[in-house]
Amino acid sequence: MKYEQLSKDIIKNVGGKENVISVVHCITRLRFKLRDESKANTEVLKDMDGVVTVMKSGGQYQVVIGNHVSDVFKEVVAVGGFDTTTDQDEDDQEKGSLFDRFIDMISGIFTPILGVLAASGMIKGFNALFVAVGWLDDTGGTYQILNAVGDALFYFLPILLGYTAMKKFGGTPFIGMVIAMALVYPALEGIPAASDPLYTLFAGTMFESPVYIEFFGIPVILMTYSMSVIPIIVSAFFAVKIEKFLAKVIPSVVKMFLVPMFTLLVVIPLTFIIIGPIATWASQMLGDVTVWVYDLSPIIAGMFLGGFWLVFVMFGLHWGLVPIAINNFTVNGSDAILALIFVHSFALAAAILAIWIKTKNEKTKTLSAPAFISAIFGVTEPGMYGIALPLKRPFIFTLISSAIGGGILGFFGTTGYVMGGLGVFQFPSFIHPEEGINTAVIGSLIAVVVGSVLAFVLTYLFGGINKQETIKPEIDADKSVAVTTEQVDLVNGEVITSPLAGEVRQLSEIKDESFASGAMGKGVAIEPIEGKLFSPVTGTITALFPTKHAIGITTEDGAEILIHVGMDTVNLGGQYFTSYVEQGDKVEKGKLLIEFDLVEIKKAGYLVTTPVIVTNPDKYGLISFTEQHIVKPTETLITLENDAK
Template sequence: MDNKQLGNEIVELVGGEGNIISLVHCATRLRFKLRKHSEANKDALTNHPEVITVVEKGGQFQVVVGNRVGKVYSEIMKNHAIKGGDEGAEGGGEKVSVVSRVFEYISGTFSPLIPALAGAGMIKALLAVLTLLNVLDAKSTTYAVLNAASGGVFYFLPVFVGITAARKLNANPFVGGAIAAGLLEPNFTALIEQSGNINFLNIPLLAIDYSSTVFPMLIAIAIYAMLEKVLKKYTPDTIQLFFVPMISLLIMVPLTALAFGPFAEYVSAGIGSGIVFMLDKSAILTGILIAAAWPILVILGVHWGITPISIANFSRGGDMINPITAAATFAQMGIALGVYLRARKNKNLQSLSIAALLSGLFAGVTEPILYGIILRYKKLIPILLASGGLGGAFIAVFDVRVFTFVFNSMFTIPAYSPMVGYVIGISISFAAATILTFIIGAEGKKKEGKKEEGKAEVAATAEPAVTNMKNSQKTELSSPLVGEMVPLENVEDPVFSSGAMGKGVAVEPTEGIVYAPFDGEVSILFPTKHAIGLKSDDGIELLIHVGLDTVQLDGKHFSAYVSQGEKVKKGTKLVTFDIEGIQKEGYQTTTPVIVTNTDQYLDVVPSTFKHVNSKEPVFTVIK
C-alpha cells in the first residue's frame, strides 16, 4: 500500500477531517489531536496490516506506523485540510481529564523511585530468607546495618517524594524535599509524644508520624508548585535565590502539618479501612475483584495511583493489596509459559514468550507479556482475568500481607506472610493460566494468516531473511551514547518495549551527545531533533530516539550537527541534548536504539555491558 492510500485510510478511521483538530508526528507515530476519540475506529486501526499499534496518551490519539511515518504525514497534510502542530489548539477537542492528570502526576512521581524501592525491598526479602534459615540473627549488628540499608528509603520516603513530585511539576525539587524533611526533623517528631493539646500560632496542630507516608507530600507539593510560580512572578530577580525558598518553607511546612497531612492520612486510612471492610465481608469476592482489575489498571496506566495506598498500609498492619495483585502478575507469567508450550511452530512467538516469562519470574516485570502477548491475542484476556481472580481469592482468604515494597517475582516470595498462603495463591494463578492457555491457545486463524503474509505485527519480529547459521555474519554496533544500558522491554513506552519497532536496547544517557555508531548516512533527521535515523554502509537501519515523548519539546534542549542525507563516519557527533533541561520539563531521557529493519536479520543480540560508551557495543546484528 502506498503512503497516500495509507494516509487516506488512517484519516478516515480516526473520524475524518472534521474530527481532527491538529496532527504532528514523531519518529514512529502520527499524533492526532481529535475532537472526539469515540469517533475513531481504534479496533480497525489496530488490525490494519500497515499499522503497528494505536496508543491513546496525554490527550493524543497516536497511530504507530513506523519508519514511513514522515512520508505518510506528508501525504496526509498534502491531501487533507488539517492543521499541523498545535495550530488547532483553540478548536476545542477532548481535554485530558482531571483524573488522568492526577494519575500522571502520581506515576511521574514514583517512576524515578522504583529502582530504589525495589532494591530496598529485595534486601528485605533477602533478610527474611536469611533469618528464616537461621543464617543471620535478627538481633545482630550485621542484621541492624542491612535492615537500615533496606529501611532507610522507606523511612525518608516523604523526602524522596517531595523531590520527584516537585521535579514532575517543574518546581525546585530540593525545596520540595526540604518541605518533607521539616516534618521528619527531630524537633517536630518530638511533638508526637507530647500529651495534651498542641498548637501552632494558637491553631490546633495534630502531630503525625510522617515517616513512610506519601499522600501528604503529593498534596503539599502540588500546592507548593503553584505557590512557587506566584512567588517567582512577583519577586525581584535579585532576591529570588533565597526569598522564594524561604517563603515557600515558611508557608508549606506549617500548612502541611496543620491541614494537608492530617487530611491525606485520613483519606488514605479510609481507603485502607474500606478494603479491610470488603475483605471482612467477602475475602473471596474482594480478592477476585482486585486481582482481575489490576491488569486493566496497568493497561490504563493508572496502577501507580494505588502505590501510595499500599505503602501507607505498611504501618497499619501490612499491605494486603500487593499480595492480591501478585495473582494477576503470576497469571501473566503462566500465560507466557502456555503460549511457549503451545506455539511450537511459531519460533518468534516462542522466543518472545520465554524471554517475557523469564523477565516476569526473575524481575517481576510483566509488561512484555501484557503488551507483547496478551493484548496482541485478545483470547488471552479472559484467561488472565479468570486465573488472576482465582489466585487472588485464595490469597485474600489467607489474609496474606507484605510490609515492604517489592515486585512480585519468585525471589520476593519470603517477603509475604503467611508465605504458604501466598505460594498457594500465585501457584494456582500460574498453573490455571498455563493450562487454559495451552488448551485454548492464543492464535486466531485469520489474524495469524495475515501475519504470516509478512504484514506488520506487534511485539514479535518476522521470520528472519537468513536462516543458515553456518553462513551467518555478525556485526557489532557501538553505542551511540554514553550511559547505562536498559533492556528494551523495561522502556516505559509499549511501542518500544513490545519490540513493535524492532529489536534493540535502550540507554539511560549520562552525557548529552549522540555519536554515529558506524559509517553510513543520515536517513532521516526530525525537525525537533529528538530522533535520528541512520543507515550503515552494509544496510543496517538504526533509529535513535532521545527520550520518551520528547517530540512535545518541539526541539527545545536539542541541537543537530548533521543534516538529512549527509554521509557520516563512526564517532561523528550527530546531536546534543540537555539532559537536565529535558528532565526538568518532565520527560524521561531513556533513549531506545532500535534496528528498524530487524526482519532482514537472523537476530539482534544485546550486549552484556551495564555501562557503555562510544567504543563499546550495544548489540550484535547477526546476518
C-alpha cells in the same frame, strides 16, 4: 548508537520534537505527554521493530518497548534533546479530563522512584526471610545494617516524594525536599514522647488530638510523617502555587533566595498546622476503607483484583491503586492490594510457556522465551502485548487463572508487610515480622501453583495457538491444496520467498475484488511493516509500472510473479515510491527493488496491503503457502510444484 534509529523513528512518529511536552519511562514503556495526539502515527509505531505496542491512557501516549526501555529512553532524550529535569508547563497540565490528570499526576510522582522502591522492599523482605529461617539474628549487626539499607527509603519516603511531586507540579524540587525534611525532623517527632500535652483538640471524636506545642499561639497537632505519602504531596502542590506567585512579585535581584525562603516560611508552618493533620486523617480513612472492603470478603476482593489487574495495567488504572497500597503500608503496617494481584504475572508466564511449547510459529517461539522470563520476574508487558493479547484466548485464560489465584490469596489472608519486588521477588514480602513463615505465606505458594497450572493447561488445550497463527490459503480443488512444504517431497519445484517484512493474510481478506476473487492468480497478501520490497526470486523484471507501485518478475523456470504495493496506489502517480531497477533487468533473489514511504501512503488515505501473486498457476500441479503469521524477506512464502511423489 544501538537504538539511535529506533529513537529517531519514534520521535518522528509521535509527531516530532515540537509535539512532545515531556517524556519519562517506567519498567517497559516510554510515557509521552503530547500536545496533539492526533499527530502521532500509532499504527506505524505499532508495526516498528523494537516497539511492542502503543497505548493511550491517563493523558499519556505510551510506547511499550520492553525490558530495554531505559536504554531506548536515554537515546530518545539524546536524539530529541528533551529536558528531563522539568515537567510540562501549567497550561499543559490542565489538559485532559480530571481522571486523566489524576492518573498522570500519580504516575509522574511515583514512576521515578519505583525501581529503588522495589529494591528497598526486596532487601527488607529477604532480611525477614533470613531471620525466619534462622540464618540471621534480629539483634545482630548484620540484620541491623541490612534493615537500615532496606528501611531507609521508606522512613524518609516523604523527602523523595517532595522532590518528585514538586518536579511534577512544576516547582523547584529542592524546596519540596526541605519541606519533607522538616516533616521528619527528629526533634519534632520526639516531642510527644518527652512531654505532656498542653491540651486536647476534638476530644471525644475520631479526630481527637493532643497538642504539645503552639506556633505563635496557634495549636500544632504533631503527627508522625516518616513513611507518609499524602501530606507531602498536598504540601508540594500548595508550595508550587506559592512559589510561582512569589516569583512574580519579588524583584529578580533577590529572587534567588527570597522566593524559597518565603515559600518555606509559609508552607512548612501551614503543613504542620493544617495540611499535615488533614492529610494524615485522610490517609487513615483511606486505609480504613480498603481494610473494610477487604474484610467484607477477602475472596471476592482477591478474585476481582487478581482477575482485572492486567486490564488495569493496560489502561494505566493501576496507578490509582498503587498509592493506596503504599498508604496502607504507612498507616496499617501492611497491605492486601498488592498481595492479591500476586498471581497475575505467574499465570501469564505459564500461558506463555504453553504457547512456547506448542506454537509452530518461529517468531512467536522466539518472542516467548524472553517474555516468559520477564513475566516470572513480574514484568508483564512484553508477554501481554506481544503474545497473549494478539492471540486473545491465552490472555482471557490468564485473567481467569489470576482471578482464581487472587481468591486463594484472599482465603488464606495473604498480606504484604513491605513494599517488595515484583514476581518471585515478592514472596519475601509476605513473611510476617513476628510470626515468620505462616499459613498466609504457604497460601501464596498454593495460589501461584494453582493459577500457573490452570493457565498452562487452559492455554495448551484450548488456546487455539496454531489455529490462530496459521494462515489458511485459498484452495482450488483442481490446482492447489493447503499443505506446508514439510508435508510434501518437491519435484521440479520453485520456492518464492517473501518480498516484504510483515503479516501474512489470505487474498480473500483484502479490499480489491480482482485480487480477492483469485482472478489475477494464486497467492497471498502481506501487510508490510517496512517500506522495502526485495526480489522474491532470481529472474527478470518483465513489468514495471511507471507509477512504481507494481512490478512483475519471471523466474528462470517460468513462474510469473506480480507484486502490487497497496490498493489503488496507482493514483499516487509514483509519489512516495523509489525504484532501483528497470524493466528488463535481471535480478538475484533478495535484491532491493523498490522503497516506499509507508507513513505518507497511509496519510494519503491508501491501504498498503500488498498481494504477491503467481499469475500463471495453471503451470503447476500443486501450490502451497507458508503457515507463518509474520514473515521476513528471504523466508519461504509460496512453494510451486510441478509434480509430487
